Structures are given as structure tokens and as C-alpha cells.
Amino acid sequence: MNKRYLYLLLLPGFLFLAAFMLIPIILTIVSTFMPDGSLTLEGYMTFFRDGYFNKILLTTLRVSVVTTLVCVVLGYPAAYYISRAGIRKKSILLALSIFPLLTSPVVRSFSWMIILGKKGLLNTFLMNIGLIQKPLEILYTPVAMMVGLVHLFLPLIIITLLGVMENLDYELVRAARSLGASSFTAFRKIIFPLTVPGLIIGSILVFVGSLTAYTTPALLGGKERVVATFLYQNAMTLNDWQAASVIAVIMIVITFVVVGLMNAWANRLNPKG
Amino acid sequence: MALISLEQVSVAYDNRFILEDFNLQIEKGKLLSLLGPSGCGKTTTLRLIAGFLNAEQGKFMFGGKDYTNVPVNKRNFGFVFQSYALFPHMSVYDNVAFGLRLRKMKEAEVKQRVTRMLEIVSLGGFEKRLPKALSGGQRQRVAIARALVIEPDLLLFDEPLSNLDANLRVNMRVEIRRIQQELGITTVYVSHDQEECFSISDQVAVMNSGKIEQLAHPTTIFKYPASEYVARFIGFGNFIAFESRSDAGEDIELSRGALKFLAAKRPNGAGNLGMLGAIRPDDLQLWPSTQEAPLSGNTLSGRVQVSTYLGRSYQYEVETELGVFTVNQEMDVPFAQGEQVTIYFPKDKLVLVQ
Numbered sequence: 001m002n003k004r005y006l007y008l009l010l011l012p013g014f015l016f017l018a019a020f021m022l023i024p025i026i027l028t029i030v031s032t033f034m035p036d037g038s039l040t041l042e043g044y045m046t047f048f049r050d051g052y053f054n055k056i057l058l059t060t061l062r063v064s065v066v067t068t069l070v071c072v073v074l075g076y077p078a079a080y081y082i083s084r085a086g087i088r089k090k091s092i093l094l095a096l097s098i099f100p101l102l103t104s105p106v107v108r109s110f111s112w113m114i115i116l117g118k119k120g121l122l123n124t125f126l127m128n129i130g131l132i133q134k135p136l137e138i139l140y141t142p143v144a145m146m147v148g149l150v151h152l153f154l155p156l157i158i159i160t161l162l163g164v165m166e167n168l169d170y171e172l173v174r175a176a177r178s179l180g181a182s183s184f185t186a187f188r189k190i191i192f193p194l195t196v197p198g199l200i201i202g203s204i205l206v207f208v209g210s211l212t213a214y215t216t217p218a219l220l221g222g223k224e225r226v227v228a229t230f231l232y233q234n235a236m237t238l239n240d241w242q243a244a245s246v247i248a249v250i251m252i253v254i255t256f257v258v259v260g261l262m263n264a265w266a267n268r269l270n271p272k273g
Numbered sequence: 274m275a276l277i278s279l280e281q282v283s284v285a286y287d288n289r290f291i292l293e294d295f296n297l298q299i300e301k302g303k304l305l306s307l308l309g310p311s312g313c314g315k316t317t318t319l320r321l322i323a324g325f326l327n328a329e330q331g332k333f334m335f336g337g338k339d340y341t342n343v344p345v346n347k348r349n350f351g352f353v354f355q356s357y358a359l360f361p362h363m364s365v366y367d368n369v370a371f372g373l374r375l376r377k378m379k380e381a382e383v384k385q386r387v388t389r390m391l392e393i394v395s396l397g398g399f400e401k402r403l404p405k406a407l408s409g410g411q412r413q414r415v416a417i418a419r420a421l422v423i424e425p426d427l428l429l430f431d432e433p434l435s436n437l438d439a440n441l442r443v444n445m446r447v448e449i450r451r452i453q454q455e456l457g458i459t460t461v462y463v464s465h466d467q468e469e470c471f472s473i474s475d476q477v478a479v480m481n482s483g484k485i486e487q488l489a490h491p492t493t494i495f496k497y498p499a500s501e502y503v504a505r506f507i508g509f510g511n512f513i514a515f516e517s518r519s520d521a522g523e524d525i526e527l528s529r530g531a532l533k534f535l536a537a538k539r540p541n542g543a544g545n546l547g548m549l550g551a552i553r554p555d556d557l558q559l560w561p562s563t564q565e566a567p568l569s570g571n572t573l574s575g576r577v578q579v580s581t582y583l584g585r586s587y588q589y590e591v592e593t594e595l596g597v598f599t600v601n602q603e604m605d606v607p608f609a610q611g612e613q614v615t616i617y618f619p620k621d622k623l624v625l626v627q
């Protein structure tokens with residue numbers, strides 16, 4: 001095929017994205033600044049003056065940050081172990097870690113309800129062994145959201161990290177060891193710095209995913225709101241599309257700022273440039 | 274006494290033995306190379322010495338001490354990897370300083386040693402560069418500097434030049450040999466390139482599927498391969514299976530049917546076992562059969578089958594009653610295809626192997 005026409009391959013996808021994503025987003029952004037023809041920041045001011053919204057925003061950020069940290073702490077060692085395992089073990093472990101991605105978030109959230117509820121498995125167990133006297137309030141709190149989100153996003157960060165770790169030249173570790181490094185030092189000075197860029201990319205995915213997740217916080221959060229569920233409430237229940245648009249734009253801006261900063265950081269750390 | 278001694282060592286991957294009852298001794302200050310085709314176990318041997326691998330059986334003695342279970346990082350051996358394995362996130366300086374800093378050396382002394390070492394490998398001024406901003410030859414030299422700066426008790430090279438182009442390879446091997454001799458550091462050098470091994474080694478061990486076939490000084494191996502395998506590997510392209518030999522006279526008398534050949538005895542009566550005659554294509558000589566050979570005996574008549582121009586010489590495939598022989602000969606006017614020729618086997622070049 002003539003190279004000049006190769007861009008035609010890109011065209012359908014581009015048109016689709018332009019028609020159904022780019023243009024609506026631009027229109028949404030524009031509409032929040034001029035709700036009735038004239039330019040105003042009033043839409044935003046109302047939100048940032050509103051204590052309830054600020055609380056929701058804070059909960060969302062907190063849940064997203066904690067979810068990301070927990071995913072990093074749980075995912076990194078797991079990914080490292082899988083990357084160093086033999087071929088057979090590796091494919092089994094990989095399949096197991098991807099498995100949660102194959103089940104619907106609704107089903108997954110319901111199973112967490114069964115586990116975390118007042119009379120759920122966890123509370124029953126803890127009371128039976130006498131560790132607690134009255135049931136813990138976990139379900140319908142931000143903690144439950146985090147549990148659900150960690151479950152949802154752990155596979156993602158494992159897969160991302162695995163990609164980086166599999167490309168890591170293990171000869172570097174041998175080189176460090178032959179120069180006198182213990183296994184732990186070799187990990188600290190070689191493996192970890194070289195996998196940080198992957199860790200940042202994985203964290204971006206988890207953070208943005210948690211920030212915008214809807215189903216899991218809606219089902220496990222009860223009356224607790226996050227930005228995404230608040231947006232839904234404004235649009236569908238209150239029919240306030242103007243407010244929903246403003247929330248959407250705030251989410252987009254946060255996402256872009258976080259992605260931009262973390263990406264820049266990852267690029268700066270990436271030795272291959 | 275040998276500095277290094279591998280005693281009855283066996284190594285296996287996934288229950289498949291790569292080395293079995295392997296023995297090797299190396300004298301202090303010498304450079305020994307392991308030469309052999311890809312897959313024969315050279316890297317495995319080197320990794321075993323380095324401590325990256327554990328032996329199933331056997332002992333590794335170093336300087337009279339049992340090193341079999343000493344971990345890699347306590348051995349103080351320098352390793353130069355085929356892929357160089359430079360730390361991509363560290364500058365040239367930090368790469369070379371890595372081992373010294375682990376030894377808790379003062380930064381001032383680190384600086385002094387790194388600077389001196391980078392000068393030895395002609396990389397002064399490159400301290401701040403990252404490995405990705407270096408050429409292959411420069412990376413190689415950083416790798417060597419990094420291994421040498423820790424003043425290792427033993428230096429291990431795994432095909433360090435195989436990723437460089439031909440000119441650089443020759444320069445680098447001269448450099449490696451110079452540094453090795455200057456510092457008097459015992460070295461094990463792995464390569465599949467015979468010229469490389471011969472040019473830098475005190476001793477060469479030719480390996481064949483996990484076994485050492487011959488261990489000797491390079492000139493000994495070059496002239497007197499001990500086995501057919503070694504002979505083939507170092508370029509003896511022609512073989513004659515003799516039926517009888519007699520060592521009674523001044524030379525060894527050999528026969529195959531009605532054909533008689535003479536082979537010179539070796540100095541010190543060493544080797545020359547077996548009944549398989551081996552000779553290099555470069556050592557055979559050809560005459561037109563119309564012309565009388567200047568020497569009688571040790572000749573075979575044949576017919577030129579294929580003639581190939583190699584630049585400096587011509588290579589002929591000559592068909593004889595003992596099979597096809599390959600002959601390289603420099604000449605202005607080559608033999609034509611189909612021409613009748615006489616092949617002469619100089620008796621001091623005809624080697625007997627097992």
C-alpha cells in the first residue's frame with residue numbers, strides 16, 4: 001500500500017473519537033464557563049464555596065491516594081515474584097492475578113458486601129474468635145470503597161509492573177552482586193530505581209481509575225459520595241446538567257494535572273530517556 | 274600450587290547435566306581462556322567460578338580455601354559480561370564507583386581510584402556520561418574498569434568482545450592483555466573465537482560439550498591438537514584415517530592401503546597419538562601433475578573440483594582416491610577446474626590425532 005494513504009487507517013478511529021469524545025468534552029467545558037451566553041466562573045465558585053462538595057472532593061482524593069498506595073505496596077512484591085518465577089508458575093500466577101478483571105464490578109461489589117457487612121463474614125468471624133464485641137462499621141464507608149477499588153485495580157498495577165520487570169536485564173543484578181552487593185542492596189540500588197518509572201505509570205492508572213470509578217464506590221459507599229457518584233446524582237436524580245458538567249470538568253482537570261506531573265516524573269527517572 | 278581449582282564439579286540445569294566431573298586448575302597471574310563452540314558450557318563454567326551458579330557436586334578451591342559456598346558478593350571477583358551490563362541509570366563515574374562505595378570507601382579515595390581507572394581504559398573526561406551515550410567500545414571499557422577498580426582477586430570475561438566490530442576487537446584484546454599483565458591479575462577468559470584466545474592467553478582450554486578436550490599453551494594447541502575435535506575446531510580441514518603406523522624410524526611411517534606417508538615426530542616425543550592424520554588447508558601444496566614434484570613421497574594425485582578466489586589465495590577442492598581435500602594456495606595463475614594435480618603433504622605439518 002502506498003505510504004501516503006497509510007493515515008487512512010487512523011481515520012475511522014480518529015473520527016469516532018472526535019465525534020463522540022473530543023467534541024462533547026469541548027462543548028461540556030465551554031458550557032460550564034458560559035451557562036447563559038456570557039462568560040462567568042460562577043458555576044465553579046458555587047462548588048468550591050460549598051462545604052459538602054469540598055468534603056466529597058476530599059473523600060475522593062483520599063480514597064484514590066490510599067487505594068493507589070495500597071496497590072503499590074501489594075502489587076510491587078507480587079509482580080517481582082511473578083517476574084522471577086519459572087514459566088509454568090508464571091503463567092498460572094498471571095492468570096490468577098488477572099482473574100478479578102474478568103468478573104463484573106457489580107458482582108465483585110456484592111461479594112464484598114457479603115464479606116464486609118454488619119452481619120458479614122468478617123464481622124462474624126472476628127466476633128466468634130472474640131477479637132471484637134460489636135460489629136465493625138466497614139461497609140458503606142470510604143474503607144469499603146478502598147477495599148473494592150484495591151481489588152479492582154491490583155491486577156492493573158501488577159500487569160504494568162510485570163511488563164517493566166520482565167524487561168529488566170537480570171545481568172545487571174549479577175553485575176551488582178559480583179561487585180559486592182548483597183541481594184537486598186542489588187534490589188535497592190538496581191532493580192528498584194529501574195522499575196520506578198513503571199511504578200509511576202501503574203500508579204497513574206490506579207489513581208485515575210479510582211478517581212473516576214463509579215460502580216464500586218456507589219455500591220460499597222452507601223450514603224458516602226465520591227465525585228463520580230455525586231456527578232451521577234446531579235445529572236440523573238437532580239437533573240442539574242450544569243452542575244454535572246462542572247463536576248466533570250473538575251475531574252478532567254485533576255486527572256490531567258496528576259497524569260502530567262507523574263508522567264514528567266517518570267520520564268525524568270527513565271534512564272533510557 | 275594452583276590459585277584456582279575446580280574439582281570434580283557437576284552442574285545441571287533442570288536436571289540436565291552441563292558439566293560433569295569437571296576439573297580445571299589455573300596458576301596465579303595467568304590468563305586462561307575457555308575456547309569452544311556456542312553451547313559447550315563456557316559461560317556455565319565461568320558463572321560457576323563467579324558464584325552465580327551452584328554446583329550439584331564437587332568443590333571450588335580458591336587460594337587454598339574452599340570457596341564452594343562463598344556467596345558471589347563475598348568472592349571479590351570481577352566479572353565482565355558479554356552484554357556489558359552497565360547500570361543504565363548511573364553515570365560512567367557511578368558505574369565504576371559502585372563496587373568501591375559498597376566497600377564503604379571514603380569518597381575522596383573513590384574519586385582518586387575511579388579517575389585513575391578511567392585513565393587506564395582511556396575514558397578520562399567521560400565521567401558524567403550515561404551508558405546510553407557511549408559507543409560499544411567505550412561501554413566495554415567502562416565494564417572492564419568497573420570490574421578492575423575493586424582490585425579483584427580474579428577477573429572473569431564472558432565473550433567481552435563479541436559485540437564489537439573487527440578492528441575494535443583487535444585493539445581491545447591487546448588492551449585487555451596489557452592491563453591483565455600490568456596488574457598481574459589471574460584471569461579466565463571465555464570466547465568462541467580462536468584467534469582471540471590464542472592471541473591473549475597463557476593457556477587455552479578447548480571445550481567440547483562440557484569437557485575440556487585439551488589444555489595447553491596456544492602454540493601447542495595450534496600446532497599439535499590432541500584430538501580430532503580440537504583439530505577440526507582450530508581449522509585442520511583435512512583428515513586421513515591411516516590403517517597402520519610405525520614409530521621405529523626417524524619419522525612415523527603411516528600407511529593406508531598401498532599409500533605410504535611420513536609424519537614428523539614431535540619435539541619431546543609429546544602427543545602424536547592415534548592414527549588419524551590431520552593437516553590444514555594452508556599447509557598442503559599443489560603442483561600440476563604434468564610437472565614433477567620437487568619431493569618424492571607424501572603425495573597424492575587428484576583433480577581440481579572447485580576453485581574459489583579468497584583474495585589472498587585460492588581455495589581448491591581436490592578430489593582424490595582418499596576423498597576430497599581442501600587446499601589454500603597463493604598463486605598468480607590458478608588451476609582450472611578439472612585440472613590434474615599432485616597434493617604434497619609436508620611431513621612436519623601432518624599431525625596425528627585421536
Ligand SMILES: Nc1ncnc2c1ncn2[C@@H]1O[C@H](COP(=O)(O)OP(=O)(O)O)[C@@H](O)[C@H]1O
Pocket residue numbers: 286287291309310311312313314315316317318
Ligand atoms: N539458564 C539455563 N537454563 C537451562 N539451560 C541452560 C541455561 N543456561 C545455559 N543452558 C544450557 O547449557 C548449555 C551450556 O550453555 P553455556 O554455558 O551458556 O554455553 P556457552 O557459553 O559455551 O555458549 C547449553 O546447552 C544451554 O542451552
Ligand SMILES: [Mg+2]
Pocket residue numbers: 312315316317432
Ligand atoms: Mg556463553
